[in-house]
């Protein structure tokens with residue numbers, strides 16, 4: 171709390187587009203860092219920022235919305251929210267944004283935190299009632315009522331969000347079938363070993379999983395979906411369909427304004443775009459990741475928070491904190507998964523623990539150095555693994571494989 | 584209302600009233616104190632709410648469960664006084680407690 175007036179003298183103006191996890195966190199961090207200028211956050215949704223992870227995990231159980239901050243917080247911190255207002259264009263030369271209502275707002279620093287939107291499939295029947303996606307609170311409310319009614323839920327796409335919904339629905343006794351185009355679920359986001367373990371877990375709990383499936387369309391009755399039609403001519407009866415085939419970055423504003431984009435707004439490790447007055451954070455970005463080449467989309471809370479910190483440091487003009495090994499979590503049934511790092515090509519996997527007990531960790535390593543750890547109900551393995559990845563600590567895979575050997579005795583230093 | 588003293592990463596102290604039933608993490612986030620990031624929102628998943636509870640106050644909070652203990656064991660700067668602030672529910676017994684926020 172040293173310089174509490176920074177920004178005040180010049181009334182610096184920060185505009186944040188997107189009142190999600192990244193945008194809400196950034197606004198708070200700016201005040202925390204002593205920013206005294208104006209902070210205005212535009213949000214297309216009618217809501218203040220909330221936690222999205224529970225939407226696929228606990229919301230269908232009837233848990234209330236988990237707000238990112240208490241509603242009074244923002245007023246006390248002098249952070250203005252203009253909710254239900256979509257920003258429709260940027261004028262980089264004049265440094266203004268324009269909203270759907272036609273108002274223009276000037277900025278000194280603009281932060282794009284527009285997140286991502288579910289990928290839609292252009293399928294016959296894709297617009298039938300009962301065909302759902304899951305990104306926001308309204309979606310989750312629809313999903314909640316879909317899951318609590320009779321009839322099967324077909325989930326197209328076996329990614330983390332889809333599998334979390336599958337477990338929440340199975341916990342309620344709903345019939346669930348997961349239809350995956352690839353040869354395995356979690357193909358883009360987890361190792362083959364973890365896919366195998368999660369496939370048998372979900373099957374044991376009564377979820378049907380079909381891989382290598384081509385969807386031909388959706389069949390309706392009286393305007394509501396009643397079946398998924400497969401390319402082989404067969405049909406799967408259902409009363410609702412969740413499309414869980416990934417999310418695409420909402421980069422339209424940036425693209426139209428001529429910022430460098432490549433399936434995501436390209437940013438550096440200080441959250442800067444190709445325009446020095448414009449930063450971008452969260453799911454809308456493609457960002458550098460320590461220990462890997464090029465830029466990636468991370469789509470996780472830890473990444474959104476890290477980038478919010480980067481943007482705050484850039485705006486405040488203070489040094490950046492050291493980059494973090496990427497990580498995220500997922501809860502499915504009684505498994506708390508935590509995954510850190512990015513599995514390096516040609517790496518080997520060492521399993522510690524027993525998947526049948528739900529307690530295990532997969533360590534991915536090459537030449538005795540870890541690149542990733544995928545853990546379940548094994549917080550110590552996760553934390554140790556993340557540390558060893560950060561410091562490139564040499565490890566002894568054979569010792570890691572023996573759950574009786576203490577994690578500290580698995581390092582070679 | 585119980586008063587909790589937070590010792591921040593830059594060594595300054597902040598005394599806050601935290602309603603009973605809320606956690607030490609929630610008290611910090613509500614007041615926008617630096618240090619406690621709370622990425623997972625209190626789900627005992629992220630360890631970004633690492634604090635040290637002064638030994639004299641350890642008993643003012645319920646003991647760590649296995650999950651918390653395992654998460655904290657390998658957190659940067661972990662020691663015997665390490666706790667996760669999202670697991671520290673404030674009761675009248677915690678009135679006056681002192682917690683040092685780790686450099687998360």
Ligand SMILES: Cc1cc2nc3c(=O)[nH]c(=O)nc-3n(C[C@H](O)[C@H](O)[C@H](O)COP(=O)(O)OP(=O)(O)OC[C@H]3O[C@@H](n4cnc5c(N)ncnc54)[C@H](O)[C@@H]3O)c2cc1C
Nearest residue numbers: 188190191192214222223256257284285452453469470471
């Ligand atoms: C169901 C679900 C479960 C998840 N579970 C996990 C998990 O367990 N762990 C994890 O780490 N991550 C999880 N994630 C990912 C995590 O929620 C995202 O990474 C995070 O929300 C990204 O934050 P963001 O602010 O970039 O985007 P968002 O939170 O999507 O926020 C962007 C906001 O910007 C608004 N917006 C967009 N365009 C405009 C515009 N032009 N004008 C005004 N407003 C606009 C949008 O309406 C939206 O509210 C999950 C995501 C979902 C959907």
Ligand code: FES
Nearest residue numbers: 625628629630669
């Ligand atoms: S807030 Fe994530 S572990 Fe405490």
